[in-house]
Amino acid sequence: MIKELDLIIVGGGPIGIACGLEAQKKGLHYLILEKGPIVNSLFNYPVNMQFFSSSEKLEIDEIPFISKEAKPKRNEALEYYRRIVTSNKLNIRLFEKVTSIQKEQAIFEVKTERQEFTAKNVIIATGFYDLPNKLNIPGEDLAKVSHYYKDPHFYASQKLAVIGASNSAVDAALECWRKGAEVTMIIRGPEVGQRVKYWVRPDILNRISEGSIKAYYNTTVAKIKPKELILSTPDGSQKLENDFVLALTGYKPNFQFLEALGIHLSDDSKRLPTYDEDTMETNIEGLFLAGVICGGMETHKWFIENSRVHAKMIIDHIVKKRSVPA
CATH class of the missing domain: 3.50.50.60 (FAD/NAD(P)-binding domain)
Known part of the structure; x- marks a missing residue:
């Protein structure tokens, strides 16, 4: 068992990385857990894929993304996000899949296929590319x-x-x-x-x-x-x-995983998870959602460009809670 963390981020995609950067700037003891390589979902995109968004809309933490064309390709995005992780020495563990998360009193117990961690807060930033329709x-x-x-x-x-x-x-x-x-x-x-x-x-x-x-x-x-x-x-x-x-009929979030955590989902076909739009905190205190997973089955609602702000919203809230006397 590793020393208790302030924060565990589940998912090492662009938004998970953005959360890690923000946590690092605020001095939080954090860890990113990614089940595959850095930005695993992007790695599994088609080799010749070109993004709909322009490079500046894919930037995180105002770190410039320079691409050959206005709309970058997969290999350029992989290089961009990899350089951010390595140059900032983010605390990330790759090929470490999370198998369960349980909350005991005010502490989350996060188990992976290798070991177990504890943290005061957890961010789920796993996207929706894992489960095909x-x-x-x-x-x-x-x-x-x-x-x-x-x-x-x-x-x-x-x-x-x-x-x-x-x-x-x-x-x-x-x-x-x-x-x-x-x-x-x-x-x-x-x-x-x-x-x-x-x-x-x-x-x-x-x-x-x-x-x-x-x-x-x-x-x-x-x-x-x-x-x-x-x-x-x-x-x-x-x-x-x-x-x-x-x-190629689309993909969906792992709703079974979210429900196992106790996150409330809407009963309609959209399967929207419950969270505070100002803090991204779910109905479970200390458990947050970030990125495209927030849209449930509305997988066209959230993208890197409009969900990268989630990182600052969440970390600011965690820091504010930490500064309030118990």
Whole structure:
């Protein structure tokens, strides 16, 4: 057991790092716990991904983010956040997954796969990229199916189905097509998503219009088989020859983890967690939320650019509480 900490930050992404920087400036005895490498979620993004936000909107603690283009790419973001962690000597433990958090009186007991820590306060900054929205259809567990897209080279000369019509699905479809894949998009709604990056959306619409990429609108996948898909289309059931499937249907926070902590979630489909908008403190005293996890299923609500302020809000509140006599 390590000496009791003022603060444990669960998640070493951009917002977790921002919380660590703020805690360090205020002299708090803190620790960041990250289940993977630095900014694990960004590391698992597609290798060629370009952010929607410009570099200055991805900056934390007013540390300049210099990129080759106005909108940086994944490799530049990895370098930026890694340099912040190393140059500021942040107290972070990597590849240390948190398995449970329990509060005993006024102290949190945080267990990882390796050891146990205690802290007066905990920040959950875990994002939502860990759990894909499953299709819940036969064949989804086949090896040919993935809910994450990494590199287009893998799909060259293959019949690839991309399920979804958001940024991730459109980027994957275009990149894989340009590497020689035969791409078909399966889109549940009547059109490509309106939130798709404005410089990318015309590209995918043109590729669909010219027939380079085939698209089924108002269509869902009923079953996945080793060499084909069964589609439910407006014209009835259809078969589609297929080698690989990218089911890019979005992701969600680990609600089971939040509920196990005792955090109240709304009963509707949004699953919004309860927290004070001024301090980010949940219904459990000393337990805070930061970053995109605050939006529940509304995963388009919070981004790095508008949630980086959470760090200062939380740390200022912790410092203020500490200065008040018991």
